[in-house]
Amino acid sequence: xxQRAILLVExxxxxxxxxxxxxxxxxxxxxxxxxxxxxxxxxxxxxxxxQAGKPIAPEVVLLDxxxxxxxxxxxxxxxxxxxxxxLLPVVVLTSSKEERDLVGSYGLGANSYVRKPVDFEQFVxxxxxxGLYWLILNESPPRPGRL
Amino acid sequence: xxxxxxxxxxxxxxxFPDNPDDPTATGTANLRASLKRVLERRAPDTMAVQKYDIRxxxxxxxxxxxxxxxxxxxxxxxLDGELTHIIHRVEDVTEFVRLKTEQQERTKALEGKAEQMxxxxxxxxxxxxxANQELETFSYSVSHDLRAPLRxxxxxxxALLEDYADRLDDHGRDYLQRIREGAQxxxxxxxxxxxxxxxxxxxxxxxxxxxSAEARVIAAELKRSDPAREVEFVIAxxxxxxxxxxxxxxxxxxxxxxxxxxxAKTRAARIExxxxxxxxxxxxxxxxxxxxxxxxxxxxLFGAFQRLHSPDEFPGTGIGLATxxxxxxxxxxxxxxxxxxxxxxxxxxxx
Numbered sequence: 001x002x003q004r005a006i007l008l009v010e011x012x013x014x015x016x017x018x019x020x021x022x023x024x025x026x027x028x029x030x031x032x033x034x035x036x037x038x039x040x041x042x043x044x045x046x047x048x049x050x051q052a053g054k055p056i057a058p059e060v061v062l063l064d065x066x067x068x069x070x071x072x073x074x075x076x077x078x079x080x081x082x083x084x085x086x087l088l089p090v091v092v093l094t095s096s097k098e099e100r101d102l103v104g105s106y107g108l109g110a111n112s113y114v115r116k117p118v119d120f121e122q123f124v125x126x127x128x129x130x131g132l133y134w135l136i137l138n139e140s141p142p143r144p145g146r147l
Numbered sequence: 148x149x150x151x152x153x154x155x156x157x158x159x160x161x162x163f164p165d166n167p168d169d170p171t172a173t174g175t176a177n178l179r180a181s182l183k184r185v186l187e188r189r190a191p192d193t194m195a196v197q198k199y200d201i202r203x204x205x206x207x208x209x210x211x212x213x214x215x216x217x218x219x220x221x222x223x224x225x226l227d228g229e230l231t232h233i234i235h236r237v238e239d240v241t242e243f244v245r246l247k248t249e250q251q252e253r254t255k256a257l258e259g260k261a262e263q264m265x266x267x268x269x270x271x272x273x274x275x276x277x278a279n280q281e282l283e284t285f286s287y288s289v290s291h292d293l294r295a296p297l298r299x300x301x302x303x304x305x306a307l308l309e310d311y312a313d314r315l316d317d318h319g320r321d322y323l324q325r326i327r328e329g330a331q332x333x334x335x336x337x338x339x340x341x342x343x344x345x346x347x348x349x350x351x352x353x354x355x356x357x358x359s360a361e362a363r364v365i366a367a368e369l370k371r372s373d374p375a376r377e378v379e380f381v382i383a384x385x386x387x388x389x390x391x392x393x394x395x396x397x398x399x400x401x402x403x404x405x406x407x408x409x410x411a412k413t414r415a416a417r418i419e420x421x422x423x424x425x426x427x428x429x430x431x432x433x434x435x436x437x438x439x440x441x442x443x444x445x446x447x448l449f450g451a452f453q454r455l456h457s458p459d460e461f462p463g464t465g466i467g468l469a470t471x472x473x474x475x476x477x478x479x480x481x482x483x484x485x486x487x488x489x490x491x492x493x494x495x496x497x498x
Contacts, residue, residue: 012295014299014302015295015299018299018303021302066291095291095298096287096291097341098286098287116294118298119301119334120301120302120327123298
């Protein structure tokens with residue numbers, strides 16, 4: 001079974017580098033597709049804009065909330081609103097612990113909400129657990145339109 | 148001044164004419180009308196309170212003096228039932244009217260003031276709401292924007308430690324470690340500040356809270372966090388209080404967490420929670436037999452960022468107690484502490 005990509009939606013290049021590093025340290029081999037803002041994320045998922053005709057179907061989406069152009073919650077809303085991506089596992093991975101972000105994210109159908117710790121070792125451990133759960137333990141939803 | 152002798156035998160309207168300087172004088176007209184009614188009905192007629200100015204003697208400045216009267220005109224009937232006399236009885240109610248007018252003016256003034264104050268209160272309430280809104284936005288920004296660079300500092304320092312370990316000597320590794328610890332400490336400070344500001348922003352919901360149950364749950368969590376430690380928890384049963392359950396939980400988490408922290412070096416550590424019946428209001432307390440502190444510094448205890456121990460001795464941000472105090476104050480209560488160095492500390496609060 002071909003391994004599917006992880007879509008990482010993150011505007012901070014530092015956080016992208018650190019997340020890649022954390023995934024690598026945990027031997028997670030899936031391809032990591034990086035979208036630097038909400039609009040790019042939607043392009044990847046729906047095959048629009050710069051990604052015209054080449055949508056991706058990731059295993060899981062790691063979604064930051066504060067993004068330029070189209071913000072995280074809006075991306076989540078669009079993912080859940082479209083039949084092609086309605087079932088896609090989305091893990092909100094963000095700095096904020098503000099109640100409105102938690103309520104907003106779960107309310108819009110996020111599967112999980114993880115707050116990025118400052119301590120990098122803790123972050124690596126969090127990514128390890130996320131990887132273990134979403135890529136190995138969790139049964140992926142069926143891809144739409146496939147048997 | 149009109150004297151009795153001077154008016155006997157003279158006509159009523161001759162002796163008591165209207166004030167010529169007052170074009171609105173109604174005294175004589177109203178009196179005539181009343182007398183006419185008495186004549187026609189052969190029944191007493193009470194006049195409404197009448198303004199009738201009286202002459203002031205030249206020795207007192209002359210002119211007319213404002214007076215108010217309450218007149219009653221009553222008929223005197225003869226044996227044959229015909230009207231023979233009318234008795235015009237008058238009472239001076241000037242003082243009464245004056246007091247009444249004064250009272251009305253005072254009431255009006257007070258009402259005016261009340262309106263002003265209401266407008267002021269409304270304005271202030273709006274200001275506060277605007278300020279809270281700003282604070283909310285600010286906290287939200289802080290939550291995101293300040294922590295992100297800290298992650299970078301910590302993360303890349305760790306990357307250096309790992310990937311360049313062979314090219315770093317002990318000093319180099321030490322410096323990077325300190326950089327990491329600095330970033331993590333700042334992260335904790337930010338979290339503490341956010342928690343403190345969240346307390347002020349949150350709406351207060353009052354309901355009976357089972358404090359004993361909360362305390363037991365927190366004690367169990369503390370024990371789980373460090374199973375190696377032997378700490379005796381004595382939690383009084385059935386203690387409850389009226390307040391916001393989430394905020395009170397934060398109070399207990401902070402106080403019990405502190406007790407846990409400061410008994411880390413105590414051999415037979417004992418942490419108590421209960422109430423003392425000390426007057427009308429129940430006083431709740433959390434007591435430990437740990438490091439304690441010098442009462443000399445008790446004032447500084449609840450100040451934000453104030454610490455009485457160095458981070459080496461006991462870790463902490465110094466915000467916990469400020470948060471506790473803010474929550475207690477929001478509940479209209481009081482928080483204070485008593486302690487002895489090396490013997491322990493007791494933190495009291497009322498709700």
